[in-house]
Amino acid sequence: MTNAPTTDPPAAAGEVPPTVNMPNSALFTDQYELTMLQASLHSGAAHRRSVFEAFARRLPAGRRYGVVAGTGRLLEALATFRFDDAQLAFLSDAGIVDDTTLAWLADFRFTGSISGYAEGEAYFPNSPILTVESAFAEACILETLILSILNHDSAIASAASRMTGAAAGRPCIEMGSRRTHEEAAVAAARAAIIGGFASTSNLEAGRRYGLPTVGTAAHSFTLLHDSERAAFEAQVAALGRGTSLLVDTYDVEQGVRTAVEVAGPELGAVRLDSGDLVAQARWVRELLDDLGNHSTKIVVTSDLDEFAIGLLASAPVDSYGVGTSLVTGSGAPTAGMVYKLVSRQDDDGTFISVAKAAKNKASVGGLKQAMRRLDEHGIAQVEVVGIGISPANDGDDRPLVQQFVKDGVVLPGWTGAEAVHRAAERHTRSVAELPGAVRRLQRGEPVIPTEYEEAAS
Amino acid sequence: MTNAPTTDPPAAAGEVPPTVNMPNSALFTDQYELTMLQASLHSGAAHRRSVFEAFARRLPAGRRYGVVAGTGRLLEALATFRFDDAQLAFLSDAGIVDDTTLAWLADFRFTGSISGYAEGEAYFPNSPILTVESAFAEACILETLILSILNHDSAIASAASRMTGAAAGRPCIEMGSRRTHEEAAVAAARAAIIGGFASTSNLEAGRRYGLPTVGTAAHSFTLLHDSERAAFEAQVAALGRGTSLLVDTYDVEQGVRTAVEVAGPELGAVRLDSGDLVAQARWVRELLDDLGNHSTKIVVTSDLDEFAIGLLASAPVDSYGVGTSLVTGSGAPTAGMVYKLVSRQDDDGTFISVAKAAKNKASVGGLKQAMRRLDEHGIAQVEVVGIGISPANDGDDRPLVQQFVKDGVVLPGWTGAEAVHRAAERHTRSVAELPGAVRRLQRGEPVIPTEYEEAAS
Known part of the structure; x- marks a missing residue:
C-alpha cells in the first residue's frame, strides 16, 4: 500500500467489531x-x-x-x-x-x-x-x-447531512425504521448519526452501535385508552413528567391543555404530527407559554424532509423527527x-x-x-x-x-x-x-x- | 379470528422457516x-x-x-x-x-x-x-x-410487477444487489421473484429461498486479461460455450465477432450494457444471424426500468437485467x-x-x-x-x-x-x-x- 500518512490517526487498538448476531456475509454476492x-x-x-x-x-x-x-x-x-x-x-x-x-x-x-x-x-x-x-x-x-x-x-x-444543515443546530431525530428494510433501518440510523442526527428511534441501532435512542408514544396509545386524559395520565405515571406527549390525536388545542393539566410545568415536550406545522408550532408555543410551560419543548414530525425543515426554521420548534425521506435518501x-x-x-x-x-x-x-x-x-x-x-x-x-x-x-x-x-x-x-x-x-x-x-x- | 374460509388453502405442513443465520429480530423496533x-x-x-x-x-x-x-x-x-x-x-x-x-x-x-x-x-x-x-x-x-x-x-x-408486465413474457433478471443494503438486497431478490422476475444474481437469496440464480462476467474480467479474446477464451474454457459474453468493453461489433469466433455457434448469449440499446440490439441480432449464431441470445442491462423495457419491446432482445430501479422501487x-x-x-x-x-x-x-x-x-x-x-x-x-x-x-x-x-x-x-x-x-x-x-x- 503506497498511500501517504493519514491525517486522521486511528484510535487505540483493541476494538472488537460487534459480530455477535451478524450473519455470514459471503453470499451477499452477485x-x-x-x-x-x-x-x-x-x-x-x-x-x-x-x-x-x-x-x-x-x-x-x-x-x-x-x-x-x-x-x-x-x-x-x-x-x-x-x-x-x-x-x-x-x-x-x-x-x-x-x-x-x-x-x-x-x-x-x-x-x-x-x-x-x-x-x-x-x-x-x-x-x-x-x-x-x-x-x-x-x-x-x-x-x-x-x-x-x-x-x-x-x-x-448524504440526505441526513442536508437535513441537519437545514436544521441549523436544532436536533434531528431519526425515526424512519418502518419505511425501510429492517436491517437497512439499523444501518440508516447509523448513517443518520454520521450525518449529524442526534438520536434514533431504532433500538437495534442503539444496541449495536451505542447510539442514543428516543421514543415515547403513538396515536394508538391514546386511542387505546378511554380518553386522551387517561392516556396522558398513564404515560406520565409510567414515564415521568419529562416525557413527550402526542397532542394531535383529537383536537390539538385541547390536547395541549390536557397535557399541561396532567403533567404540569415540568412537561418535557409536546409532539405535533399533522397539519400546518409552521402555524401550529407558533400558536402552540404561545399557548404553552400562556399556561406557564416555558420549558416544555415542541417536537414536530410528519413526513419532514430537508425542505420542510428549512420552512420550519422561523417557527418555534425545538426538534425534528424525520422518517421516510431520510431512510429513502430524500429522492x-x-x-x-x-x-x-x-x-x-x-x-x-x-x-x-x-x-x-x-x-x-x-x-x-x-x-x-x-x-x-x-x-x-x-x-x-x-x-x-x-x-x-x-x-x-x-x-x-x-x-x-x-x-x-x-x-x-x-x-x-x-x-x-x-x-x-x-x-x-x-x-x-x-x-x-x-x-x-x-x-x-x-x-x-x-x-x-x-x-x-x-x-x- | 373471525375471518371467512380462505380460497387459497395453505400448502402441506412441515415447512421450517430458514431461521439459520437469521438475526434476533426483537430490537428491529422503535x-x-x-x-x-x-x-x-x-x-x-x-x-x-x-x-x-x-x-x-x-x-x-x-x-x-x-x-x-x-x-x-x-x-x-x-x-x-x-x-x-x-x-x-x-x-x-x-x-x-x-x-x-x-x-x-x-x-x-x-x-x-x-x-x-x-x-x-x-x-x-x-x-x-x-x-x-x-x-x-x-x-x-x-x-x-x-x-x-x-x-x-x-x-x-410492485415495481417488479410493472417491469415484468412491460417485458410481456421476456424473462427479467434481478441484479440490483449492489444498489441497496446487503440484507435488503436478499429481500429485494425475493420480492422481485414474487413480482414475476425469472431469476436473480443474489446468491444469498438463492440459498435462503431456493431462487434461480444467474451471472457470468463483468467488464473487469475482460480488462484483467491481455485482450478481449483472451478473456472470452478463459470464460468459455471455464464456463462452457453456453455462457453469456459481455461484448461492450471495447468495440461492440468486434466484441460480437470475437465472441462468435471463440465460442462458435453454441454461444449462449451476448450481453449489452451501454449505448443505444434498441438500435444496438437490432444490428447485433443481424450480425449474430449473419455469423450463423441464430440461437445465441441477446441480454440487455444498463439502468433499465419499466419504461426502458417498454421501449425495447420492438427490439430483438431475449432478456432484461434490471438493477437500480428495481431495488429502489422505481421511484x-x-x-x-x-x-x-x-x-x-x-x-x-x-x-x-x-x-x-x-x-x-x-x-x-x-x-x-x-x-x-x-x-x-x-x-x-x-x-x-x-x-x-x-x-x-x-x-x-x-x-x-x-x-x-x-x-x-x-x-x-x-x-x-x-x-x-x-x-x-x-x-x-x-x-x-x-x-x-x-x-x-x-x-x-x-x-x-x-x-x-x-x-x-
Missing part, C-alpha cells in the same frame, strides 16, 4: 463474481495483483456534495465473509462453481489492503472513495458487498457508486492502468490519491485527485485517503461504536470546511470541482 | 413501542384485546396497483422475535424500560392471530393488507417489524403502509371501533374483510371492504383475506421457499384478473376503486 473467479483461476489471471476503486461518476441530480458512510460496516462484514459449510454446500449443490473454485473459497481470507475516504467525509464526483489492492480474485469477490454497503449508507448519510435512495478495475499487473509484474473504453462509461485508470485543497481561510477550493502520485500539498491542504486494512488486517479505530462517533465529528469538520454554498438546498453543481494530477511522463 | 408497552402495563390497558391493521392510504403517485410482499419474511422473523439476554441487557442498561416491562418482555411470545392479503396479491388504497388481533401489548411491539418488512418488500414487488422505495389501531375492547369486553380524528390522517375503524368483486368474465370491478362483516359475495367474487397465524401458531404454507413460489403464481393470477389498464405505465388512478360495506345499524 453470482458473476464467483463465475469470474472460476474463469480467472482457470486462466491463471486470478493471481494478477489488481487495484479496484469504488467511486461515484456523479452526485444525485442537483446535489452539491455527498457524505461517505458504510466503511465501518464493511470492515465489520469482512470478518464474517467466510465460505463455511452452508455457503459451500449451496454453491456446490446448485452447481454454481467447480471443485477447484470451491476449494479456493473454503480457504479464502482477504489478504490485501483497503484504503479510502473515512466515514463522515464529504465526497464529490470521481472521489476515490475506496481502493482495494489485492490479487484479482480477492478484490473481485468483494464487489457486491462493498457497493451494497457504501451505496446504501452513503445515500442516507436519492442509492449513491450510485461503482467498483472498477483501474490497474493490474501484467505477466512481467508491471502495473498497467486500465479503463473501459465504452462510450459514456469511461473510467479513469490508475491508483489514486486525493487532497482537499484549502485556501488561506481553510476553505476548500478544489478536490485534487492524483493518478499514480500524491497531489502536491501547498502546506495547508488535507490528504483524504486513509488506510483501513493492511495485508488482510483491519486497522484499529475504524469499526464499532467508536468509529460512528468519530465519523460524526469528522462529518461536522468536513462540511464546515466547504464553501458556504454547500448548505443551499436548491439544485446546483458540486460545491467544489474535482481535478486530476498525473505524474509527468 | 423505542416508543416499548415505552407504550410500559405505560399500558402500568395503566392496565396493555391487556385490552385490540385489532391493528396495516394498510396504505394511497398508492405511490400515479400507480394503478400495488403488489403485497413480505408476509412470509414477517412470519419467519416472528420466530426470532425474542427478548433474550442480549436484548434485555441492552434495554436494562440503557434504562429504556422498567423491571416490570423487562419481565414481561422476557416471557413474550406472540399469542394472537394474524390475517391479511397473501403475498403476490394486488392491493389498492385502504386494502386491509395485514390485521393483527391480540392484546394491545403484543400487537403494539410488532409495529416496526411489520411495517419495515411490508413496506420494503411490497415496494419492490417509490417504500410502500407507505401504516399500522393503526382500528378496534379495541373496553372494560366490559365490548369491541369499540376507533379512529384518529386528526385532519388528513383519518383511519377507518373496525375489523375488516375484503373481496374482489368480479364480473361475468372474471375481471375485477371493485375491491369491497367490509367493516365488521364479510362483504356480500355474488358467487364469483373472491375473498382476499387469508389467515397466517392462529393463536400464536404460524400456519403451514406461508413461509420458506415454497411460499415464494406460490406467491409468484398468485401474482400472475391476481394481475391477470385486473382490467387491462393495469398494464399502462403512464400515471393514472388505481385500476379498480375501493368501496366499503358496513353492517346495517
